[in-house]
Every structure is written in structure tokens, then in C-alpha cells.
Amino acid sequence: MENSVCEICxxxxxxxxxxxxxxxxxxxxxSDCDDFDYMDDSDDDDGEEPIDVTEPIECPNCGEDAYWDGSCYVCENDNCNWCGTL
Known part of the structure; x- marks a missing residue:
């Protein structure tokens, strides 16, 4: 099947x-196949909405709000100090 367009159908x-x-x-x-359709390569979408980083998330450590600081989410609870990404 080498060089066959079937691999991308x-x-x-x-x-x-x-x-x-x-x-x-x-x-x-x-053009040699009437039924040829390119593979759908949009599997990485998963149909999910993009994450809105302007909205806080729940800190997985303490449950308080965590806000995006540009590189990770930072928990607003000073005693928690959790920083992470989704």
C-alpha cells in the first residue's frame, strides 16, 4: 500500500x-477514486469550548478561586500557594 492515497482517505x-x-x-x-475523502484530522478539537483564562477556576488544593497570571493559575488563598495549569 506504499504511495497509495488510501492511507489518507x-x-x-x-x-x-x-x-x-x-x-x-x-x-x-x-482522482482515481470517486469515493475519496481526506481524513478528518480535527480529532484534537474534541468539540470543547476554549478555556477562558479571564475566568477563575476552582483551586484543586483548597477550593478557593485561582486566577491566571500569564503562565499558570494562582490560588488567591495566601495559605494555599497552589500554582498550576489545567
């Missing part, structure tokens, strides 16, 4: 074509 199941194409592993150009 969203229908590649790793051992056969999800669209049942018999040419699996032998397709050298995306």
Missing part, C-alpha cells in the same frame, strides 16, 4: 476500504 479502515472499493491500496491519485 477517510474511508481507510486499515485493512480494507470502508466503501467496499476493490482497488484498495492501489490508488495512486485522488
Amino acid at each position: 477517510d474511508h481507510d479502515l486499515g485493512f480494507r476500504c470502508g466503501m467496499q472499493n476493490s482497488c484498495y491500496g492501489n490508488v495512486e491519485s485522488i
Whole structure:
């Protein structure tokens, strides 16, 4: 399957074509396959909202509010001294 565009196709199941194409592993150009779709590489999104660093988080150490200082969250409780990231 070396140099086959099947490796970057969203229908590649790793051992056969999800669209049942018999040419699996032998397709050298995306124009040679009517069912070719690029793999969706947005898996790192997870559909989550971006973190708003202007909002405090709950300190995992003591439960007080922790605020972003530019490099980490810092607990507002002077007795806690927790600093960390999510």
C-alpha cells in the first residue's frame, strides 16, 4: 500500500476500504477514486469550548478561586500557594 492515497482517505479502515472499493491500496491519485475523502484530522478539537483564562477556576488544593497570571493559575488563598495549569 506504499504511495497509495488510501492511507489518507477517510474511508481507510486499515485493512480494507470502508466503501467496499476493490482497488484498495492501489490508488495512486485522488482522482482515481470517486469515493475519496481526506481524513478528518480535527480529532484534537474534541468539540470543547476554549478555556477562558479571564475566568477563575476552582483551586484543586483548597477550593478557593485561582486566577491566571500569564503562565499558570494562582490560588488567591495566601495559605494555599497552589500554582498550576489545567
